[in-house]
Amino acid sequence: xxxxxxxxxxxxxxxxxxxxxxxxxxxxxxxxxxxxxxxxxxxxxxxxxxxxxxxxxxxxxxxxxxxxxxxxxxxxxxxxxxxxxxxxxxxxxxxxxxxxxxxxxxxxxxxxxxxxxxxxxxxxxxxxxxxxxxxxxxxxxxxxxxxxxxxxxxxxxxxxxxxxxxxxxxxxxxxxxxxxxxxxxxxxxxxxxxxxxxxxxxxxxxxxxxxxxxxxxxxxxxxxxxxxxxxxxxxxxxxxxxxxxxxxxxxxxxxxxxxxxxxxxxxxxxxxxxxxxxxxxxxxxxxxxxxxxxxxxxxxxxxxxxxxxxxxxxxxxxxxxxxxxxxxxxxxxxxxxxxxxxxxxxxx
Amino acid sequence: xxxxxxxxxxxxxxxxxxxxxxxxxxxxxxxxxxxxxxxxxxxxxxxxxxxxxxxxxxxxxxxxxxxxxxxxxxxxxxxxxxxxxxxxxxxxxxxxxxxxxxxxxxxxxxxxxxxxxxxxxxxxxxxxxxxxxxxxxxxxxxxxxxxxxxxxxxxxxxxxxxxxxxxxxxxxxxxxxxxxxxxxxxxxxxxxxxxxxxxxxxxxxxxxxxxxxxxxxxxxxxxxxxxxxxxxxxxxxxxxxxxxxxxxxxxxxxxxxxxxxxxxxxxxxxxxxxxxxxxxxxxxxxxxxxxxxxxxxxxxxxxxxxxxxxxxxxxxxxxxxxxxxxxxxxxxxxxxxxxxxxxxxxxxxxxxxxxxxxxxxxxxxxxxxxxxxxxxxxxxxxxxxxxxxxxxxxxxxxxxxxxxxxxxxxxxxxxxxxxxxxxxxxxxxxxxxxxxxxxxxxxxxxxxxxxxxxxxxxxxxxxxxxxxxxxxxxxxxxxxxxxxxxxxxx
Numbered sequence: 090x091x092x093x094x095x096x097x098x099x100x101x102x103x104x105x106x107x108x109x110x111x112x113x114x115x116x117x118x119x120x121x122x123x124x125x126x127x128x129x130x131x132x133x134x135x136x137x138x139x140x141x142x143x144x145x146x147x148x149x150x151x152x153x154x155x156x157x158x159x160x161x162x163x164x165x166x167x168x169x170x171x172x173x174x175x176x177x178x179x180x181x182x183x184x185x186x187x188x189x190x191x192x193x194x195x196x197x198x199x200x201x202x203x204x205x206x207x208x209x210x211x212x213x214x215x216x217x218x219x220x221x222x223x224x225x226x227x228x229x230x231x232x233x234x235x236x237x238x239x240x241x242x243x244x245x246x247x248x249x250x251x252x253x254x255x256x257x258x259x260x261x262x263x264x265x266x267x268x269x270x271x272x273x274x275x276x277x278x279x280x281x282x283x284x285x286x287x288x289x290x291x292x293x294x295x296x297x298x299x300x301x302x303x304x305x306x307x308x309x310x311x312x313x314x315x316x317x318x319x320x321x322x323x324x325x326x327x328x329x330x331x332x333x334x335x336x337x338x339x340x341x342x343x344x345x346x347x348x349x350x351x352x353x354x355x356x357x358x359x360x361x362x363x364x365x366x367x368x369x370x371x372x373x374x375x376x377x378x379x380x381x382x383x384x385x386x387x388x389x390x391x392x393x394x395x396x397x398x399x400x401x402x403x404x405x406x407x408x409x410x411x412x413x414x415x416x417x418x419x420x421x422x423x424x425x426x427x428x429x430x431x432x433x434x435x436x437x
Numbered sequence: 438x439x440x441x442x443x444x445x446x447x448x449x450x451x452x453x454x455x456x457x458x459x460x461x462x463x464x465x466x467x468x469x470x471x472x473x474x475x476x477x478x479x480x481x482x483x484x485x486x487x488x489x490x491x492x493x494x495x496x497x498x499x500x501x502x503x504x505x506x507x508x509x510x511x512x513x514x515x516x517x518x519x520x521x522x523x524x525x526x527x528x529x530x531x532x533x534x535x536x537x538x539x540x541x542x543x544x545x546x547x548x549x550x551x552x553x554x555x556x557x558x559x560x561x562x563x564x565x566x567x568x569x570x571x572x573x574x575x576x577x578x579x580x581x582x583x584x585x586x587x588x589x590x591x592x593x594x595x596x597x598x599x600x601x602x603x604x605x606x607x608x609x610x611x612x613x614x615x616x617x618x619x620x621x622x623x624x625x626x627x628x629x630x631x632x633x634x635x636x637x638x639x640x641x642x643x644x645x646x647x648x649x650x651x652x653x654x655x656x657x658x659x660x661x662x663x664x665x666x667x668x669x670x671x672x673x674x675x676x677x678x679x680x681x682x683x684x685x686x687x688x689x690x691x692x693x694x695x696x697x698x699x700x701x702x703x704x705x706x707x708x709x710x711x712x713x714x715x716x717x718x719x720x721x722x723x724x725x726x727x728x729x730x731x732x733x734x735x736x737x738x739x740x741x742x743x744x745x746x747x748x749x750x751x752x753x754x755x756x757x758x759x760x761x762x763x764x765x766x767x768x769x770x771x772x773x774x775x776x777x778x779x780x781x782x783x784x785x786x787x788x789x790x791x792x793x794x795x796x797x798x799x800x801x802x803x804x805x806x807x808x809x810x811x812x813x814x815x816x817x818x819x820x821x822x823x824x825x826x827x828x829x830x831x832x833x834x835x836x837x838x839x840x841x842x843x844x845x846x847x848x849x850x851x852x853x854x855x856x857x858x859x860x861x862x863x864x865x866x867x868x869x870x871x872x873x874x875x876x877x878x879x880x881x882x883x884x885x886x887x888x889x890x891x892x893x894x895x896x897x898x899x900x901x902x903x904x905x906x907x908x909x910x911x912x913x914x915x916x917x918x919x920x921x922x923x924x925x926x927x
Contacts, residue, residue, distance in 0.1 A: 181524035314546060318535050320524045324487060329592065330511030330539030375525035 163389035168347035170388020173362020178316035186362035187348040191253035195229020196352035223349025285358035285411030301350030308343030313377035360418020438463040444493035464626035471649030511539035515594035536591035579610025599631035718744035725883035734776035742770035750781040805915035810872035812865035846894035857912035
């Protein structure tokens with residue numbers, strides 16, 4: 090079914106992911122031998138420990154701190170990359186990403202609200218945070234689309250980005266308002282959270298994101314044909330048999346789920362959804378059948394790697410992971426924007 | 438096949454298209470014509486599901502198109518629009534493959550062997566196979582449109598809806614696209630419903646056309662609907678002239694710009710006559726409306742240069758048209774703006790007469806040789822045409838004639854020539870009877886198209902009488918010159 094080239098793409102991406110996971114577990118201020126890491130993971134998951142018991146605190150470091158951290162980075166990275174790829178396909182806009190079109194800030198507003206006011210919706214429990222994030226992200230998306238529709242007839246690339254920036258700026262000020270209402274300590278905490286981080290979250294956050302990541306991914310991965318067809322534009326996609334309205338609902342819903350859940354557990358980590366699908370597309374071509382899953386894999390590997398940087402580059406202090414992704418992503422975003430202007434109509 | 442019944446619809450609450458009813462046969466190429474804003478695109482969108490219908494039905498083989506979902510509709514109807522931007526760097530093959538969207542089955546929605554075979558076939562027909570792995574963005578406009586056509590054709594549609602598919606294309610690519618369509622239409626009895634901008638393209642390709650005017654369909658019929666000058670003027674607000682296509686039984690339209698062309702004031706002021714041993718020629722600064730049977734420049738044309746070349750009486754060539762064109766070129770006359778003819782008579786002997794009769798200026802040039810005189814009414818068993826003994830007549834007049842009047846003018850000139858031959862007692866050597874002409878006579882009528890436009894130039898008109906008088910006089914004189922030269926050389 091796949092060409093040999095495609096097998097190579099998948100093999101290489103999985104190898105990269107495996108490498109990132111291994112490195113993420115292994116590399117830190119406290120070095121633990123690989124054999125110990127393997128032992129701990131096997132012991133904890135399958136009861137197959139093959140070594141003498143490693144020191145108890147090593148088990149705690151690997152199992153309670155590093156593994157959830159790596160997995161959280163994996164899920165967040167995969168979610169954001171997949172959401173970005175889907176937004177780009179749907180909006181026919183290579184510059185779209187949850188961050189640039191404002192969904193991330195919308196989701197962050199919801200999350201800040203929940204965290205700040207310690208809200209728990211009855212029946213949702215701990216899932217209040219991701220649920221509110223997802224809904225507020227989706228509402229923000231609708232506001233952005235509304236702005237675009239009101240300001241121009243076409244869904245022009247620049248207009249969408251501009252509407253995203255306007256909305257983000259507005260939401261940013263609301264977040265600032267909420268923060269300024271709190272005390273010094275809360276302020277630092279929330280600001281730090283907003284920069285984005287996957288550290289010190291533990292298993293509970295992994296549990297929070299997994300169901301949304303799975304559902305959102307399934308929603309999007311099964312829509313690759315619709316996303317390919319949408320490259321022709323909505324009208325032409327309809328002409329070849331695509332139910333565009335239903336497709337849009339699925340895709341926007343899935344992408345909002347992924348973004349909202351990712352923001353809820355890790356704050357606003359920008360540009361992952363922009364950079365990764367773009368790079369993947371450069372290698373694999375634009376067919377969403379492969380762009381979507383490979384973006385997920387590479388997105389996970391990328392965020393794990395970014396997290397390794399974030400926690401080691403100024404160790405023992407940690408950088409927010411969003412700083413790393415923005416440092417890489419923002420210049421690339423600029424390059425893409427320029428190329429888009431120069432080669433108007435050309436693919437990116 | 439397609440049955441549109443009382444269809445109305447448009448944007449918001451105001452119907453742009455009102456109460457349109459139309460029947461399109463299976464395998465027919467129907468062209469929907471009309472000016473900008475007449476509702477063509479609205480009607481198109483109502484049919485393709487792009488706009489909600491307010492009232493009426495669209496039936497395909499009796500089934501309501503409006504009740505089908507996108508998937509069902511795509512299995513019957515394909516659409517090719519005027520311009521489609523494709524985002525991302527998809528290859529040609531990937532774009533074509535999208536046409537099979539509505540047909541893919543199973544969990545993995547993979548292409549079946551049939552899908553693949555069909556794609557190969559269609560890419561071959563649309564000549565895009567060689568670009569299959571090329572990025573769509575790298576192609577030219579015409580190539581892109583062929584790819585999108587291939588995408589539409591792999592839907593194996595019964596009906597193809599076209600929305601000005603050749604709008605941005607040059608002539609070659611326009612014809613490439615439409616020829617492929619015509620081929621599919623005929624081979625697969627594809628029904629084509631096309632919005633076309635270009636009335637002449639429509640006249641060439643459509644089996645039937647309909648004119649849409651302010652949301653209402655008027656004048657449905659064969660392409661001869663386009664010959665209805667008054668209707669087109671009413672709908673488009675432009676004066677059109679219908680002309681027959683030179684080789685196809687279809688009309689072509691010509692349009693008049695509102696600003697009138699500047700024309701010469703006088704026939705005589707405007708012309709240069711040259712006469713030497715090689716040729717006698719007349720040139721005008723402005724082209725004349727001309728009808729002729731010259732070796733070069735035949736038919737009805739706008740012509741500036743008229744030349745009658747001398748050739749040896751034993752001249753024999755397989756390519757007389759090439760020869761004449763070469764001679765025109767040597768004289769510095771652009772071939773497209775010239776009429777060229779030939780004669781064995783010495784061109785220094787040509788008779789040139791200028792006169793103003795009843796206010797009409799005439800210029801007539803005649804060369805006459807009667808070595809090959811024929812009585813056209815004699816029942817001949819052999820056709821002799823090897824010798825070049827010719828009467829060439831060039832008539833120029835300050836008149837404004839219709840095409841019909843040009844034919845009339847030819848009759849007038851021919852009648853005068855016959856009278857001259859009779860009065861000069863020229864005989865057909867085979868039958869011994871009075872000749873009516875020679876076997877290779879040529880005639881040119883050129884008019885300045887000034888003044889009142891008239892549809893007659895026969896013996897009942899001053900122009901006809903003028904032609905008759907001038908041709909008769911000139912021919913008589915030319916015959917006399919010819920005879921005296923003959924006598925001197927025998």
